[in-house]
Amino acid sequence: MSDDTAGGSRLTARRDVARPLSAALVSASAIPLFGLQERPAGYAVLVVGLVVAALVDRALLRHLLLIGAGLVIISSMSLEADLSDAGMLRFTVTLTAAVAVPYAISRWVYREDVITFPIGTGNRWSRFEFGYLALVVVGGYLILPVYFLGSGAYLNWPEISGANEIARLFVGVNGVGLWDELFFVCTVFALLRRHFPFWQANLLQAVVFVSFLWELGYRAWGPLLTIPFALLQGYIFQRTRSLPYVVTVHLTFDVIIFAILVHAYNPDLADVFVTDPR
Template sequence: MSGVLLFGVGNDPVGYTLLALSVLTAVFTDRGLARHLALIAAGLLIISAVPLNADLSTQHMILMGGALTLAVLVPWLVSRFVYREEVIKFPVNTGRKWPLSAKLYLLGVVALGYLILPVYLIGTGVYQNWPDASEATIFGRLFLGVNAVGIWDELFFICTTFTLLRRHFPDWLANILQAVIFSSFLWEIGYQSWGPLLTFPFALLQGYTFKLTKSLTYVVSVHLIFDFVLFLVLVHAHNRDWLPIFLY
């Protein structure tokens, strides 16, 4: 609920109060849960300290990039060197080959992005939450920003939040909880209107996929493929004569 209020609603005072109460309540019920909720809360506090939008100015990109980096780094450092545990991991080289079903799923992600994203972004007008990339500098920064945030989503919401919550709740419940925060964050980034009907299932699928594959590389691949389609749709939405390949 604090994630919804901080990012989805923008009510920081109530959001911060609920965030503090969640950790405090856990202190009296489950100390282990309190320790891990404190890590998630630290990340949320850091993220909420900066404006979350698609402003591509150098100052904002540095500010937001620094905050997102700290939101992942601080929980990992505290967990590893203060708690002396190895719960938060970022499994890149798992040594496991992707089965055919995993490869076909990647193709399915492309198809879903192609069919859904133009209808959503252009039909609702929310593409205007991202800048026009007709200038070369903005084009490059938009591509970088979309992909960087996509990678960060998996580092924080899946490898950190979902992983920590799984230590204390059933996988299905931990997945729902991370998806609520995940989709709230994406709302503030720009996925508004009926965006949660798209982002919430996506967050659930990413959590479930990570549970099955145990691979950061794979869930990042899924996300970046989807985001590449997103980038192409955004470019087209602002300049309809560019990439006239979409249906909407």
């Protein structure tokens, strides 16, 4: 083998390592940004990931910049649940921007259609999809009360009482659930999937997803639930290519979570959970 050939092989090998490393660093920046709430450390990890991408793959860099932009926008506010007018407005504006900015840059600056929100697939749900949704309902009903009420995770949400606060909670929980799929699946996963095999892209989006959920309030042993959930949402989206279906799955969980939170602070309301450990 000539020196030129050997040198080229080494460069290719280094590039093959550096590409996933750069994406892993960008995704891992979500751990200090959201999971640990150490913003400076998170920004440092994010910048290193982008620099590595700039050195080895400019096309990958363009898409990691979009993910990074979304993460920085989200990190500009606290994710602590807040049902006040100001809190709900802050969540709406910030989370909308985290999806809208990457989408706008991708569509009108990069002139590409990587980020899409597939609504009208024209396909009926399959037996698998109906069966999985039924499993979600049963599993969520049995498992989620054990987690939220047994671990005390419900205390990460503000105490609610009265119709107004309950209505605000319903809108907030389901609004964030819808946004989760627009950002983590339709944006982060879709951008990573353009450069990496499914399993790598799915693992990387799950890191960001679970870190966000941790700061949002899914703590204690919550990652035992949120990690498989994030991975399954990526898998379901890859399989169905249907945003309405993954949103339906997610909001099914969220409706159960909403009912648990109402019951947690108002024990006489939504008293339908047979696995309530209290």
